[in-house]
């Protein structure tokens with residue numbers, strides 16, 4: 040059967056059809072939909088783990104136990120899971136293990152654009168790369184077969200455009216029947232206990248393994264030579280192959296479905312048949328370097344950029360500059376002089392519960408060591424309330440370091456609930472253990488919002504929506520040795536301020552839990568109720584604009600005295616969180632209960 | 643619908659642009675479904691994640707005999723469906739010179755505008771800029787039309803209806819089937835009406 044699927048959906052189908060039994064992941068754009076698609080399918084166990092390292096350990100455990108397994112993460116997730124990635128390469132497994140890794144060229148939703156093919160080579164793990172959804176589907180099964188044949192984990196590397204573009208996929212729609220009996224766990228300590236003595240014996244094994252895989256790559260059917268015009272030969276991989284096809288329909292192409300290890304003989308053969316050899320690949324000159332190491336002259340990043348995403352436009356333009364195509368190959372474009380257009384970066388949504396807490400932090404003049412989540416967006420004006428963001432879980436450690444170094448201002452750590460479970464916990468433990476006066480604000484919106492509302496250990500529900508234990512931040516913090524803990528409603532600005540001031544005055548480790556569910560959750564949506572501005576009271580002072588809510592817009596009406604436009608609330612956008620109403624000094628923005636009263640009086 | 647591809651059906655590239663949360667993804671799904679029904683090879687590409695939080699978003703749909711790249715390059719969009727006026731300006735150079743652009747007559751002022759640091763371009767300026775790329779630009783009062791059906795949210799499907807007028811080789815049924823396939827069942831009537839009202843609005847245009 041044919042289905043129109045995104046790369047991510049195709050991977051989930053591929054995993055199901057090839058008999059994956061255990062799949063674990065932590066959400067992260069652009070990889071998130073893989074587990075969301077797989078979770079409802081029958082006979083497969085899938086989970087959101089608290090972070091990528093745990094997810095990979097879970098998958099490795101399943102593969103040790105003789106079942107096919109998959110771990111899924113975005114590229115920076117593999118940094119978190121790197122330790123496990125390396126030991127899994129050393130030990131090998133009892134059944135297939137595929138690590139689906141989604142890189143993000145152009146950083147659509149990421150803090151860097153690291154090229155994780157480097158990790159594959161670093162850990163001596165083969166790397167497969169699909170060029171469309173069909174291959175994304177097929178290569179999952181292929182990866183598992185390779186994993187079993189060579190006793191190695193296999194990386195399936197996607198990129199944002201493969202994950203989030205859709206094309207037709209031929210599905211089998213079936214899966215090998217589940218095993219009737221549980222396999223017995225095979226004990227082999229020399230293989231699976233990586234003490235130095237055993238590890239020294241394993242290292243040559245994995246070096247030999249990668250040499251054998253390089254041999255295997257010579258006949259690997261997803262490495263494909265397409266000989267056309269011999270003047271130009273292009274080596275390409277992933278979505279870049281599609282751009283190469285489109286821009287150079289006549290050129291000869293060597294498409295590599297396995298980008299590590301590369302097939303040396305095939306590459307030499309291809310190079311010998313073409314006059315000029317180039318590589319078209321996104322991000323690092325990975326293939327280019329591998330080819331050069333074989334002593335084959337090749338061009339790549341001298342023509343095409345390292346930074347950002349490619350597309351046919353970029354490839355064509357670079358090719359023209361390098362003399363590979365005539366200027367007449369250019370596609371006619373009109374680029375009108377538009378002047379400066381107002382930018383439209385992503386922002387905190389109307390009704391976002393993070394807004395009020397961060398508004399208070401700014402009002403108190405705090406240095407905010409932030410983290411990654413929706414709240415990161417509060418760094419922008421007019422809020423400007425977040426001052427560092429490096430990677431997930433960094434906030435608390437950084438804030439502790441700032442506190443130990445000592446600065447004139449007060450500083451706090453700010454992170455979300457999901458991020459706290461991900462990597463915030465050990466850092467909070469450190470604050471308690473090594474006694475800094477760091478105040479940690481956990482923005483508990485009851486979900487992993489940024490990546491599209493996934494469950495986590497604090498929500499009381501699993502990936503499948505089933506009820507489970509719900510971890511309490513208060514109890515956790517107390518168990519870690521923190522005594523000063525406040526829980527407040529994130530919509531209640533006074534309560535947030537009181538709690539924060541109490542902690543700032545105290546000179547001891549403290550935690551403030553600012554709790555309020557994300558305004559986009561279905562239950563929250565049901566309570567949406569747009570507020571209104573009382574035109575007579577509003578004098579256009581502009582204070583409410585400082586909370587940075589897109590629902591508050593300038594009215595066409597100008598206040599006679601101040602000469603400034605009054606505020607207006609867009610009823611299509613406002614959710615009625617009342618943060619702006621609390622900020623307004625003239626009580627011109629009506630609270631929900633006032634609106635309700637007005638309505639009653641009218642009736 | 644069976645394979646209808648003939649030599650006359652050349653490749654068509656669609657660009658959809660708007661503000662995160664406006665329903666561009668649903669619209670591009672429907673558009674992809676129509677292409678598949680017509681027997682085209684289809685690719686669709688869109689942005690998820692961070693950019694969706696009220697930011698500027700695009701999605702792209704390509705119909706052709708054989709589609710390679712899932713993206714559209716500068717000057718390659720045959721049809722540009724802008725869900726918001728400022729976003730029409732932002733991406734207009736993606737349009738093939740002389741291509742067709744449909745603009746939702748709707749403004750969502752970005753924060754820099756509502757906080758007074760930027761000015762939202764007026765209609766005259768928008769028309770002046772669009773017209774340097776094409777004479778085939780059309781305003782669609784999609785919000786007003788959707789509101790007349792009682793739900794402003796279906797303005798995305800109104801826009802698709804308007805677009806359908808410019809693709810005479812695609813039978814109406816292909817559109818409606820694809821709409822029905824993609825929207826929840828209790829909203830099929832509403833969405834079909836939204837589609838038809840948009841389609842009708844464009845009747846008489848080139």
Ligand SMILES: Cc1ncc(C[n+]2csc(CCOP(=O)(O)OP(=O)(O)O)c2C)c(N)n1
Pocket residue numbers: 065066067068091113115116119149411412413414431454455456457458459482484486487488489490
């Ligand atoms: C190592 C790593 N894994 C995953 C991500 C993707 N990611 C970015 S923020 C985030 C979670 C945000 O959740 P939370 O901390 O609860 O904040 P919210 O978005 O709900 O405000 C995730 C999973 C990442 N950036 N880095």
